[in-house]
Amino acid sequence: MSTITAEARLTSSRTASRALRAVRRRHHLETAGTLLLSVVLIVWTIVPIYNMVMISLEPEGDVFTDHIWPRVWSIESFWGVLTQGHWYLEHFWHQFANSIYMGAMVTILTLTIGTLTSFSIGRMRIRYGWLVSNAALLTYVIPASFLAIPFYRIMQNYGLANNLWSVIAALVAFATPYAFFVFQEYGRSIPIEVDESARIDGASPIQIYLRIYLPLMAPALVAVGTYAMLLAWNEYLYQFLLLSSKSSMTVPPPVAIYYAFRRRMTAGLTMGGVKG
Amino acid sequence: MSSVRQVLAAGLDALNRPRPSAWHRNPHGSEFAWAIAFVVPYAAVFFAFVVYPTASALWMARDPALYRELIASPLYAQTVVNTALFVGLGVNVKMFLALMLSGFFMRRRWWVKATLPVFMLPWALPAIPAFVSFHWMLIGEEGLVDGLLSALFGIQGPLWLNDRGLALGSNIVAYIWKWMPFWTLTFYAGRTAIPQEIYEAAAVDGATGARRFTHVVLPLLGNLYLVCTLLSTLWTIGDFTTVSLVSEGAPAYSTDVLATLGFHYAFDAARPSLGVAAVMSALPVLIPIAIILMCALQTRKVQL
Numbered sequence: 131m132s133t134i135t136a137e138a139r140l141t142s143s144r145t146a147s148r149a150l151r152a153v154r155r156r157h158h159l160e161t162a163g164t165l166l167l168s169v170v171l172i173v174w175t176i177v178p179i180y181n182m183v184m185i186s187l188e189p190e191g192d193v194f195t196d197h198i199w200p201r202v203w204s205i206e207s208f209w210g211v212l213t214q215g216h217w218y219l220e221h222f223w224h225q226f227a228n229s230i231y232m233g234a235m236v237t238i239l240t241l242t243i244g245t246l247t248s249f250s251i252g253r254m255r256i257r258y259g260w261l262v263s264n265a266a267l268l269t270y271v272i273p274a275s276f277l278a279i280p281f282y283r284i285m286q287n288y289g290l291a292n293n294l295w296s297v298i299a300a301l302v303a304f305a306t307p308y309a310f311f312v313f314q315e316y317g318r319s320i321p322i323e324v325d326e327s328a329r330i331d332g333a334s335p336i337q338i339y340l341r342i343y344l345p346l347m348a349p350a351l352v353a354v355g356t357y358a359m360l361l362a363w364n365e366y367l368y369q370f371l372l373l374s375s376k377s378s379m380t381v382p383p384p385v386a387i388y389y390a391f392r393r394r395m396t397a398g399l400t401m402g403g404v405k406g
Numbered sequence: 407m408s409s410v411r412q413v414l415a416a417g418l419d420a421l422n423r424p425r426p427s428a429w430h431r432n433p434h435g436s437e438f439a440w441a442i443a444f445v446v447p448y449a450a451v452f453f454a455f456v457v458y459p460t461a462s463a464l465w466m467a468r469d470p471a472l473y474r475e476l477i478a479s480p481l482y483a484q485t486v487v488n489t490a491l492f493v494g495l496g497v498n499v500k501m502f503l504a505l506m507l508s509g510f511f512m513r514r515r516w517w518v519k520a521t522l523p524v525f526m527l528p529w530a531l532p533a534i535p536a537f538v539s540f541h542w543m544l545i546g547e548e549g550l551v552d553g554l555l556s557a558l559f560g561i562q563g564p565l566w567l568n569d570r571g572l573a574l575g576s577n578i579v580a581y582i583w584k585w586m587p588f589w590t591l592t593f594y595a596g597r598t599a600i601p602q603e604i605y606e607a608a609a610v611d612g613a614t615g616a617r618r619f620t621h622v623v624l625p626l627l628g629n630l631y632l633v634c635t636l637l638s639t640l641w642t643i644g645d646f647t648t649v650s651l652v653s654e655g656a657p658a659y660s661t662d663v664l665a666t667l668g669f670h671y672a673f674d675a676a677r678p679s680l681g682v683a684a685v686m687s688a689l690p691v692l693i694p695i696a697i698i699l700m701c702a703l704q705t706r707k708v709q710l
Contacts, residue, residue, distance in 0.1 A: 160513075164510070164515050168518060171507075171521055171524075174583070175527055177543075179527060179539070182535055182536070185542060246448070247445050249444055250441045250442075254441040264700070267696075267703075268696075269452075270699075271640070271692055272644075273645075275668075279669075279682050279685075280460075281455075288454075300455060302451060303452065303456050335444075366533060366534055367647065
């Protein structure tokens with residue numbers, strides 16, 4: 131009897147150790163696989179960025195890189211940019227300021243117009259409000275680049291040719307439908323009773339909008355604001371087409387702000403997805 | 407799988423419950439005036455910068471003779487093929503990889519977590535320097551790609567932008583590089599929104615690994631995937647930046663897409679109406695996509 135139990139115990143411990151070994155092997159495989167994929171993704175991401183940085187560090191006249199490291203490290207190019215030391219760059223700081231101004235204006239206007247309209251449609255339930263948000267989606271039927279040619283003519287009619295505001299107006303028009311979408315989705319998570327009690331206490335719609343709606347919408351505001359700013363930075367066609375004089379041109383600004391907002395931005399995106 | 411379905415059904419019921427307005431029924435009097443005033447700024451922007459340009463575009467491209475001219479032009483036919491390849495391959499490869507990678511980034515290893523911020527870089531970088539960098543990487547023997555090929559393997563690389571197929575492929579790769587991170591983040595957000603209990607319930611019912619993906623993740627993310635793919639298709643059909651900076655339409659306009667061809671017609675050949683007609687010829691494709699997108703958005707299961 132005792133020998134049988136002992137044998138059984140032995141077999142079971144053997145099976146257990148085999149299972150353990152299989153688990154461990156799978157663990158090692160996962161480690162190797164994820165490590166490999168991480169390395170591949172980092173190389174894939176970094177190569178074009180590395181190329182960009184390297185070109186900017188090359189001494190002038192040595193743009194083409196048949197070697198993998200620059201022969202001479204040179205910050206001459208950056209110095210040239212910062213001191214506007216080339217005819218092409220004589221308005222650099224002015225253009226840099228334009229970019230910041232444009233990004234800021236697109237963001238502020240998208241947020242202002244987007245929240246006002248979403249408040250009216252989503253919280254005050256204006257009659258035919260659904261019509262506005264559906265009409266807004268029509269903006270995406272025709273891509274922005276397809277409207278570039280008529281836009282060019284229309285801006286001359288509006289007297290906005292070669293004016294930063296022509297690009298700002300175009301970008302705000304294309305960013306707001308997405309803003310409505312996010313604001314209305316996020317707004318659903320704020321109980322309407324909050325508005326109701328404020329109203330019973332005698333708050334006017336504008337007070338409810340400023341004191342209750344905007345503070346509660348903060349995460350959505352950050353998400354949409356980042357989206358609008360990135361849209362302004364990635365825009366090329368409209369700036370290229372509508373701004374031809376050097377003093378109104380823009381340069382794409384740095385990416386620092388993205389990193390400052392990244393955590394909140396991801397949080398905003400996730401919050402939109404609570405209902406998955 | 408029934409436990410999963412119950413959890414889902416409860417969540418959807420809560421979502422679909424109608425909500426009352428603070429302004430019982432509709433706003434009246436001065437409040438109605440406020441509500442209207444709040445909508446006016448957007449209405450102004452919408453009519454001045456969306457309706458008017460669209461109407462103007464349709465008016466410019468109203469002459470049927472323009473379309474006859476386009477159909478007769480071999481350049482236009484080639485451009486339509488290029489656009490279909492660029493959008494079809496670019497969007498689908500990008501979205502599929504993004505869906506897979508979002509699953510990869512859910513893993514709790516420190517190196518996976520450390521890769522995510524690096525992987526997001528292309529999205530944070532402005533498009534212009536990024537695509538210019540791609541262009542310089544590919545120009546001939548002096549570019550980084552061919553430099554690497556000869557340094558590592560001793561192969562003489564091709565002239566990437568002198569061959570239609572290679573140049574088209576380069577555009578697609580650059581496009582995927584720039585936009586895959588954004589959609590990966592979107593799907594990642596979608597995956598984190600799936601409650602842990604659903605995975606646990608599915609695991610109890612025996613769905614793990616690949617079966618979890620097909621039976622739990624796909625049904626839950628399916629509509630999100632559809633909406634994102636449609637939206638991305640709409641945006642990519644109108645993509646001007648990638649092609650105009652990476653291959654610049656080279657060699658000899660053979661890699662142009664509709665957006666860049668329209669631009670060439672309007673500003674290089676000084677025929678704005680023909681340019682507008684070229685881009686407007688995509689409407690029969692754009693309108694059905696937009697309609698499907700609106701239907702998919704109405705189902706209320708989607709978050710961006």
